[in-house]
Amino acid sequence: MEMAIVMAREAGMDWIIHLDTDELIHPAGAREYSLRRLLLDVPDNVDMVIFPNYESSVERDDIKDPFTEVSMFKKNYDHLPKDTYFGLYKEATRGNPNYFLTYGNGKSAARVQEHMRPNGAHRWHNYMKSPNEIKLEEAAILHYTYTKFSDLTSRRDRCGCKPTKEDVKRCFILEFDRLAFIIASTATEQEMRNWYREHVVWTDKDTNLKLLRKGVLTRIYAPMAIIRGLKESGIFIDAVTSAKKAVMTILKQLQER
Incomplete structure (x- = not known):
């Protein structure tokens, strides 16, 4: 992530965010479902925006391509009324240790500035000041875990x-x-x-329907439709290949300095 900050600054990027390969950004609430528009609308005095994470809730045990096969997600408690979260906690956890199988503290995007550094995989910090942050009320990180x-x-x-x-x-x-x-x-x-x-698998349809109606679970189809379309057109593979080449070129340039 330290290297990513250098690369972002070199490329003239305005924002930086750390995503794992099992995550997608869901810019809900933004015009045209645009992450760029979402970040452009952030007030100038804000240094960091927090995306609460939603966790995948698979309904089959034979998923091969999560991004195009999974549409049901468990919403973050930051996006739920407290009485709903606590009232349905037992049914939502299904005997597992915590509400989410894995992490629940979201991910953050930060403006690319001088003196910034990563603060773990989920947050950013600045050596010279405490970043001014806000939490997004609709947008989320979709975490396709297990x-x-x-x-x-x-x-x-x-x-x-x-x-x-x-x-x-x-x-x-x-x-x-x-x-x-x-x-x-x-x-x-x-x-x-x-x-x-x-x-892991949500096989009880009655429970699923109840939690969907209460808002604990939600259906999100946009990422699935977008990635299916990109794959069918060949754009997805081309973009991944191009990105890999660009990263390797930048890394080589940095190493040669």
């Missing part, structure tokens, strides 16, 4: 910890990741499948 069964089975290759409750604390911060690693390291394929369906 959307594929292989996301669970591959956990056992993430570290060399022993599959015990104490030892996994050395490798994983989040409780659900710890549980997933233990299951992936000790269970049979069928046991893993059963655990995945019980803890």
Whole structure:
């Protein structure tokens, strides 16, 4: 992220945001569903905007391409009335350790300025001042976490910890990741499948409908439609290839200095 700040400044970027490969930005509330428009409308005195995260809620255990197959998400508590969040907490967590399987503190975009630095993967800071920040009321980060069964089975290759409750604390911060690693390291394929369906897949249609009506879950189709269209036209692959080449060129230039 330190290097990304340098690259953003070199390229004349106005804003910077850190996204993982299992995340998309959902600029809800912006005209034309435009992230650029969303950020242009941010007041000039604001240094950082926080996007609360929504978490994918898969309805099948055979997802192959999450960005084009997943449409149901659990909303962040920042976008829910408190009585709704607390009143439906048990049904929303389904016996898992926390409301979200993984992180719940969103991601932030920051204006590219002098003296800025990353503050973890989710926030930005500035050596010379405390950034003025706002939290967005409609836009969100869509986090497609554990959307594929292989996301669970591959956990056992993430570290060399022993599959015990104490030892996994050395490798994983989040409780659900710890549980997933233990299951992936000790269970049979069928046991893993059963655990995945019980803890990750939303198979109870009545519960899903109730939480959708109450606003805890929501349907979001725009990213799915956009990415499907880009893939079918070939633009998606071209953009990814072009971006990789551009990044490699910039990195090479920085290394040669």
